[in-house]
Amino acid sequence: MRIESIRLRNFKAFKSVDISDVPPFMVVVGANGTGKSTLFDVFGFLHDCLQSNVRQALSARGRFREVLSRGATNESILIEIQYRMEIVGTNRLVTYTLEISEEKGAPFVKRESLRYKRGRYGAPFYFLDFESGQGWAIINE
Template sequence: MQIVSIKIKNYRVFESLEIKNIPAFCVIIGANGTGKSTLFDIFGFLRDALKNNIRQALQVRGGFDEVVTRGKKEEDIEIELKFRMKIVDTERLVTYQLIIGKEQKRPVIKREILRYKRGEYGSPYHFLDFRKGQVYVITNEENFEQTDEELEREEQQLESQDILAIKGLGQFQRFKAKLFNVLNLTPNL
């Protein structure tokens, strides 16, 4: 798996950052205070959120109000990773998007999406779509012979709005771990 782009909005110093066309070997350089450590902390944050939940991952970093970009406390934190990985013998571009906000002074996952193209043409298909505790996932995504309309959706209610859906779904045998390898995105530092 290779990360090819990162988009970050309202995470510490990154009010809006997009890095495209990331090569397999990449060196990040810059002056002190420009966000090098913050960029790598995104992966640590995701790891902590997967290990525990969003609330605890934020708390380790001082809480939502300390993590969200200064002056943007009423806005959401957004993280989007695009990576290439082999799915059923074909290299595919997979997108993972996470939007975190606050409701009643508590951090919640407003939206979590995992998508990729099933065929050669068309738009990327949402295989996981999570909104405020409700999640649906496609259970037969590997059957590329079926049309999008024939895909089977399973809806679930998560215990809390601060738990990542990929964390829960990755624990079930019927949801192939290959799509949920987002769990292993943390680079070796």
């Protein structure tokens, strides 16, 4: 698996960040408070979401309002990671998207999807597609 791009919206210090053409080996350098640790915490956050749930992952970071970027005009957090992975003998571009919002003081998954491109053209194939608590996932494929 090789990460190709990361898109973040309203995740802590990152109001709107698109990192593309991620090299196989990357060194992150910058002044204090520029988001180096926050970039790595994106992966920790996703790990915590999968290990427990979104609410606990947010609580470990001070709850939704502390993770949401200060002054965010859009009241949702978006994490999108594109990576290459071998699927059925072919190296495919896979995209995982997670969008989290808050309603009545409680966080909820606004949208979550996992898809891959079957070729250069055409619609992507979805393994997982949820929106506001409704959707589906492929099992044992």
